Amino acid sequence: MELTFYIAAAVATLATILTITRYNIIHALLYLVVSFLAVAVVFFTLGAPFMAALEIIIYAGAIVVLIIFVIMMLNLTHEDVDKEKEWLTPRVWVGPAILSLVLLAELAYIILAPDTQPTEALVAVDARLVGMSLYGPYMLGVQLCGILLMAGIVGAYHLGRQKKKVVHRFLQPKEERSAAI
Amino acid sequence: METAAPNYLLIIGGVLFVMLNVAAALIWVERRMLALWQDRYGPNRAGPFGLLIIAADSIKLFFKQDWVPPFSDKPVFVLAPAIVVISVLLSFVVIPFAPGIVVADLNIGLLFFLAMSSMGAYSIILGGWASNNKYSLLGAMRGAAQMISYEVFMGLALMGVVLMAGSFNLREIVEAQRGLWFFIPQILGFVIFFIAGIAETHRLPFDIPEAESELIAGFHSEYSGMKFGMFFIGEYMGITLISCMLVTLYFGGWLGPDFLPPIVWFIIKVVAFLMIFILLRASMPRPRYDQLMEYGWKILLPLTLVNLMITAAVVLWMEG
Numbered sequence: 001m002e003l004t005f006y007i008a009a010a011v012a013t014l015a016t017i018l019t020i021t022r023y024n025i026i027h028a029l030l031y032l033v034v035s036f037l038a039v040a041v042v043f044f045t046l047g048a049p050f051m052a053a054l055e056i057i058i059y060a061g062a063i064v065v066l067i068i069f070v071i072m073m074l075n076l077t078h079e080d081v082d083k084e085k086e087w088l089t090p091r092v093w094v095g096p097a098i099l100s101l102v103l104l105a106e107l108a109y110i111i112l113a114p115d116t117q118p119t120e121a122l123v124a125v126d127a128r129l130v131g132m133s134l135y136g137p138y139m140l141g142v143q144l145c146g147i148l149l150m151a152g153i154v155g156a157y158h159l160g161r162q163k164k165k166v167v168h169r170f171l172q173p174k175e176e177r178s179a180a181i
Numbered sequence: 182m183e184t185a186a187p188n189y190l191l192i193i194g195g196v197l198f199v200m201l202n203v204a205a206a207l208i209w210v211e212r213r214m215l216a217l218w219q220d221r222y223g224p225n226r227a228g229p230f231g232l233l234i235i236a237a238d239s240i241k242l243f244f245k246q247d248w249v250p251p252f253s254d255k256p257v258f259v260l261a262p263a264i265v266v267i268s269v270l271l272s273f274v275v276i277p278f279a280p281g282i283v284v285a286d287l288n289i290g291l292l293f294f295l296a297m298s299s300m301g302a303y304s305i306i307l308g309g310w311a312s313n314n315k316y317s318l319l320g321a322m323r324g325a326a327q328m329i330s331y332e333v334f335m336g337l338a339l340m341g342v343v344l345m346a347g348s349f350n351l352r353e354i355v356e357a358q359r360g361l362w363f364f365i366p367q368i369l370g371f372v373i374f375f376i377a378g379i380a381e382t383h384r385l386p387f388d389i390p391e392a393e394s395e396l397i398a399g400f401h402s403e404y405s406g407m408k409f410g411m412f413f414i415g416e417y418m419g420i421t422l423i424s425c426m427l428v429t430l431y432f433g434g435w436l437g438p439d440f441l442p443p444i445v446w447f448i449i450k451v452v453a454f455l456m457i458f459i460l461l462r463a464s465m466p467r468p469r470y471d472q473l474m475e476y477g478w479k480i481l482l483p484l485t486l487v488n489l490m491i492t493a494a495v496v497l498w499m500e501g
Contacts, residue, residue: 026257026310033303053292057336061299062329065306069325072310072318126288127349 005045012038023084036060047124204417218463247406254311261308262408265415272297276425277352279435279444290351302328309400320399324390330477331380337485341370341492355434364431369488371431382419386465424454
């Protein structure tokens, strides 16, 4: 299990780096999917199979599909790839690199500092346990998410609202039909 | 436990062998059955009952020129057909064919199936996008919207079964159906899962991403040779997979009277569902794209939610 964890973690890191550095956005998104799959394997090896499945279903299976769906409609060409190449100059990397280094230093400190090692043993977290904690201590979070999603649905409904669609000209009201002719 | 190691190879090999052969055999079965239901003969020249059509078809697919269009995005174009076959084959990992005959008895078996079926959407989207062709792109867009929407009802319809069995493990779901198969208490869930399953495998009547008569062949217009063959095989394995899932979740899996071994019961039930899939293709017209979407979101989604609420209420009432 130890080895699979390290392999999956390496794949995830590599795929994420490739996601950032690709010029073609669809290729970048494909590497992002690989990265999500690798993270799912990491969850699985750490004893959270339910989270692993959700990671694939929600992130890799739904969210990235929707992003690709939108990008498909943009009709990207070689010019866009070249433009992307122009934008990604070395100077752009400086800011994010410094911020990431700060985070990396923190992570190294947490792992290496002797008093912050987790003491409790790892337990497998299955669907039942996730449900118990969601509807126990984290009830408020679930409710807030529900409210947020409800707002999203209402907003989407408002944006997508349209006049009653007439699927065939024979079903149109008479005056409209004669006006159209 | 000591017999586990050699058995694994046998089971994995067996499942792979059977599934690939079933997919190939379905070429012949489907064409003969379609012919039967439409008062024709169908393929009956090559070999006994025209059985050698399978060999002829596969040889043709293998030796056709495998053309990658110069205007396509080559790596993605090559990758797309592989994804559908891989994701469908991986789904067979969790299906319990009979007691002991299962590749991986995962505790999250059902979720694994859902995850793999959502990965299958990529092959349509990427195939259609990489082809760099108007019709392919239209097919891919329809396919993406159709698969994402119907995945929602598929997952929600399955939750009724999960509530009744109290587990995501497919073996335990089958065991929970001793006495009463779930298609009686979950008749609504069964119907919705069946419809969503047809839409997920984009079979007729929901073959809107392909739609030969309006989009040539939709997302796989530019594919030829074995790359097209992969989409073809993937579709047949997809309907086998949905049939297996229907049997496992709603029709008691391997359960049946004792005079036949469990695996035989499983095969009989799966074959019955395969025939229903083919009969649907022979008899149903294709809906329009907006009709499909409206039907999904306005009828199926409320129905699944009602089904889920009633099931949860009944389960709670029975327990407490």
